[in-house]
Amino acid sequence: MGVTPQRKDITIEFECQFRVDLQSSDFPSIMKAFLMLLPQLLEDFFQKVLVGFGEYEMGLKKKSFxxxxxxxxxxxxxxxRHGKATNILTWFRWIRLxxxxxxxxxxxxxxxxxRMLLGMEPKKRVPNETRRKLALMGALTSYRVSAKIGKMFGWAVDKMTIWKSVQQIGAKMDFFLDENEEPRGEADGTGIGITGIPKRGKELKVLVQYKKGGGIRVAGIDIGNYNGSWEKLFQKSLEVIKEFNRPFLLLTDGDTSIFESLKGKVTILIQRCLWHIPYQAQYVLWKDAVKRKSEEWLHVVAELMEICAIRPLVDCPDTIQAMIASKKGRLEKTITFCREKGFTHTVSYLENARGDMFTAVENRLEGKTTSRVERLFRTVNMRVNVSKWSTEGALNVTKVRLAYYYNGFDA
Ligand SMILES: [Zn+2]
Structure with a gap:
């Protein structure tokens, strides 16, 4: 890409003369008449501008084509200057040039x-600007509602075109870590409804990265089978992880074995989401048939609540070490208690989690030990739950939607 040469504005003379028959001068009548006029006005305007710029090009010694x-x-x-007609989709409607x-x-x-004058690729009928607008609209609300809103304002684009735009723009979107943002993030998954697959049969996996100024951005998205590999999400980011001068700290509330495939490739420190642990523990206690709010139940849950509560901004390394040692001792006692009581599910859950519970504090990486992906999943579900989807369709609409809410995509 070179520097665009400065060229002086080209003046287009545009006179328009129309004959319109109206029965009334009330507001709806004028709007309705204008909407009848719009396609013709738009076509004439495009045609005049194109011819104006065409003449200018032909007057240049060296053409830009x-x-x-x-x-x-x-x-x-x-x-x-007026040859074979072609159709172009403006964001009001199709026009014939x-x-x-x-x-x-x-x-x-x-x-x-x-098309050269329009800055469009050969044979394309829908300009990028139109595609992006339609895609964003279709990602913000259902295709039916998008088409309806458009129609109310005199915009003649059908549901299928909006759907197709979401698919095309979404398919081209790529997500990866940004080396200028924090070397920290979260990985999480949630069930997603796909047509023809039993309830919540596929898992949406998301990798988010923390931004320096606060907030999060999306660094990876995929839809696949439950317990599938996370390698695909990290694949595009492996080189970026190497660029950070600190190890990447990943917060997750799932089984950490899903990250096995990454070991040896990059240094990733795993932190279990401490906020989730007391809640997930309630589920395993239920599996162990421990009565809710019984003395034993209260003891385990209360202990875990205390163990998982990390006081932020403790700056003294010795204090941090002593704090972790105390919490680890308390966790071991809780595990022993559960073992003696025969709470086998709870024991194996806590044994699995304990290795990754204090990574962030131990490495003196202040701050987040609780998940921020929950809200992001709600944002996804608000759109995905109102339609029926194929895996590809759900992935593409989710990409466009999240790019808008988290990564600065706009139209
Ligand atoms: Zn030639």
Whole structure:
């Protein structure tokens, strides 16, 4: 990409004359008449501007296009300024433009220059700007509602076109870690409804990264089977993880074996989400048939609540060491208690979690030991729950939606 040369504005004379029959001068009548006028006005305006710029190009010694056959970029003559029609989707509606065609004086071949003037790829009928707007709209609300809102304001784009835009824009979106943001994040998954697969049969996996100024951004998204590998989400970010001058601290509330595949490739410190532990413990206690709010139940839950409560901003390393030692001792006692009582599910749950509970404090990485992905999942579900989806369809709409809410995508 070079520097765009400054060129002076080109003035387009645009006079319009229309004949419209109206029965009344009330507001709805005028709006309705204008909407009838709009396609013609838009087409005429596009046509005039394109011809104006076409004439300007033809007056230049060196054109900003070249002959596709011989590469000549200086000698052309007009073939026609109003040739074969082509359809373009503006964000109001489809318009039909008569194409501008030039003839290469060197080799005699003809070519259309309309899309070059529009800054569009050959043969494309929907400009990127239109696609992005439609995609964002379809990611914010259902396709049916999108089309309905459009229609109310005189916008004639159907549901299928909105759906297709979401698919195209979503498929092209990529997410990875940003080396200029924090070397910290979270990985989490949630069930997602896919047509033809029993209830919540697929898992949406998300990798989020913390931003320096606070807040989160999305650094990886995938939809796959439960307990599937997380490698795919990290694949594009492995090089970035190496760029950080500190190990990457990953907060998760799931089984950490899902990250086995990454070992040896990059240094990732795992921190279990401490906020979740007392809640997940209630579930395993239930599996062990421990009565809710019984003396034993209260003892285990209360102990875990205290063990998992980390006082932030403790700055003295000795204090931190003593604090962790005390918490670890207390955790061991709780595990022993559960073992003696025969709470086997609870024992194995806590044994699995204990290795990754104090990573952040031990490494003196202040701050977050609780999850922020919950809200993000609610944002996803608000859209995904109102339609039926294929895996690809759900993934693409989720990408566009999250890119808008978390990564600065806009149209
Ligand atoms: Zn040529």
């Amino acid at each position: 070249a002959c596709r056959c011989c590469g000549n970029d200086t000698e052309f003559v007009w073939k026609t 008569k194409q501008l065609q030039v003839l290469c004086k060197r080799c005699g071949s003809k070519q259309y220059i309309t």
